[in-house]
Amino acid sequence: MVNEMKVMSVVGARPNFMKIAPFIRAIDAHNRNANAGIEHVLVHTGQHYDDKMSKSFFQALGIPEADINLGIGSGSHAEQVGQTMIEFEKVVRQERPDWVVVVGDVNATCACSITAKKEHVKLAHIEAGLRSRDMTMPEEINRLVTDRLSDLLLTPDELSSENLRKEGVPEEKIKFVGNIMIDTLEAQRHKAEALNIMTIIKQNCLLPQQITDNRQQITDGFAVMTMHRPSNVDDPDILGALVDFLCNEVCRDMPLIWPIHPRAEGNLKKFGLWDKVVGTDYLVLLNPIGYHEMLRLNMGARIMLTDSGGLQEECCVLGTPCLTLRWNTERPVTLKEHGGASVLVGNAVDKIRQAYIQTLEEERRPVSPELWDGKTAERIVRELVAAGESMSQ
Ligand code: UD1
Numbered sequence: 001m002v003n004e005m006k007v008m009s010v011v012g013a014r015p016n017f018m019k020i021a022p023f024i025r026a027i028d029a030h031n032r033n034a035n036a037g038i039e040h041v042l043v044h045t046g047q048h049y050d051d052k053m054s055k056s057f058f059q060a061l062g063i064p065e066a067d068i069n070l071g072i073g074s075g076s077h078a079e080q081v082g083q084t085m086i087e088f089e090k091v092v093r094q095e096r097p098d099w100v101v102v103v104g105d106v107n108a109t110c111a112c113s114i115t116a117k118k119e120h121v122k123l124a125h126i127e128a129g130l131r132s133r134d135m136t137m138p139e140e141i142n143r144l145v146t147d148r149l150s151d152l153l154l155t156p157d158e159l160s161s162e163n164l165r166k167e168g169v170p171e172e173k174i175k176f177v178g179n180i181m182i183d184t185l186e187a188q189r190h191k192a193e194a195l196n197i198m199t200i201i202k203q204n205c206l207l208p209q210q211i212t213d214n215r216q217q218i219t220d221g222f223a224v225m226t227m228h229r230p231s232n233v234d235d236p237d238i239l240g241a242l243v244d245f246l247c248n249e250v251c252r253d254m255p256l257i258w259p260i261h262p263r264a265e266g267n268l269k270k271f272g273l274w275d276k277v278v279g280t281d282y283l284v285l286l287n288p289i290g291y292h293e294m295l296r297l298n299m300g301a302r303i304m305l306t307d308s309g310g311l312q313e314e315c316c317v318l319g320t321p322c323l324t325l326r327w328n329t330e331r332p333v334t335l336k337e338h339g340g341a342s343v344l345v346g347n348a349v350d351k352i353r354q355a356y357i358q359t360l361e362e363e364r365r366p367v368s369p370e371l372w373d374g375k376t377a378e379r380i381v382r383e384l385v386a387a388g389e390s391m392s393q
Helices: 014-033 051-060 077-095 107-118 138-149 158-166 180-193 197-204 236-253 262-270 274-279 291-300 309-318 349-360 376-392
Strands: 003-011 037-044 099-103 122-126 152-155 174-176 222-226 256-259 283-286 301-306 322-324 342-344
Touching: 003 014, 003 077, 003 107, 003 376, 014 037, 014 051, 014 099, 014 180, 014 309, 014 376, 037 077, 037 376, 051 291, 077 107, 099 107, 099 376, 107 122, 107 138, 122 138, 122 376, 152 158, 152 376, 158 174, 180 291, 180 309, 180 376, 197 283, 197 291, 222 236, 222 291, 236 256, 236 262, 236 274, 236 283, 236 349, 256 291, 262 274, 274 283, 291 301, 291 309, 301 309, 301 349, 309 322, 309 342, 322 349
Parallel strands: 003 037, 003 099, 099 122, 122 152, 152 174, 222 256, 222 301, 256 283, 301 322, 322 342
Antiparallel strands: none
16 A cells, blocks of 8 residues: 555644544545555644543544654643644654644644644644634634644534635635534444433542432433633632522522533632532532543533533534523534524623523524534545645646
């Protein structure tokens, strides 16, 4: 078998892992079927390094261990991006890939895009064209830089393709391929369905003392909460008001399961809110949980409260009513006005309460936007091979 091209793909943080798993599987399938093969090198920048934030996802999703780990770890944005560029440059110089493939919008995405282009390596971006138009979000800056530099922009929906056209990206670089996250969801949903809610809670609870008698019988019909964005968790007044709403109002109506992100946990403790959260009946804190566990909770939830973009998309496909704790979104296709399951509620409690009450009246209504069909990774590999052929002519 002759290698037709060498592809180096990059992951850094938790939301990248479910996007790379189907891509690697699709490369393997391509190599089984075609005469020529794609040589693939997986690089992990190490931005997320805890077992619960990284290794457990590799294992659960069958991602092979990264060929190269840059070991970047935590730090300020400049530290993370700068260190990643320094280390990734060495790897690119040594490996000389034909393509670097980046996913999503985390610091690894941006840092490796800049480095690849400076090394004259072709760049493909999976999940191109998303725009929140909120320049206070680090992810928006990462998206703009990455898309500006990319040779192949693989979009999850037509709204994203349209964003790129309006920015002047040439038509031949834009390929609408669908949402690769949904490939993972469709491949894994049966495994998730088989999980038991109480087992998930018992195995992942942060504080075993929270599993008291009155919290022991949680079955479908609870609320799930996730929150990690600086705009929600870094300001004590905003975080305090959100905690009051969750503890005093949501937990009065139903159990609330909250897998907690390290940044949120740190700030709850720093702002003196930890005791309240820990002491509220029917609020169960979990450690960061695995992919299947989160999917199972999402399937059983009566309502999701989240600031995560990925969960917004998963709620859309599963039909879980979703209150998105942000004032804007780069994923408008998941909003109710576009047929999805999510409502933007920001972080002002009055607005959240109003949408919360209204949402509790609603039924689960699954919707799969165009090409969110579980076959996005196959299309991506086809586009990559075609782009490689047309560029080498
Ligand atoms: C990053 C992404 C964000 C994504 C999120 C998912 C960027 C700009 N942001 O944000 O888009 O939605 O991941 O989680 O890339 N920490 C640990 N263990 C780890 C990793 C981090 O304890 O394995 C702690 C560190 O104290 C760190 C904090 O979490 O300071 C935040 O991590 P960081 O990588 O800076 O960004 P996230 O907020 O996770």
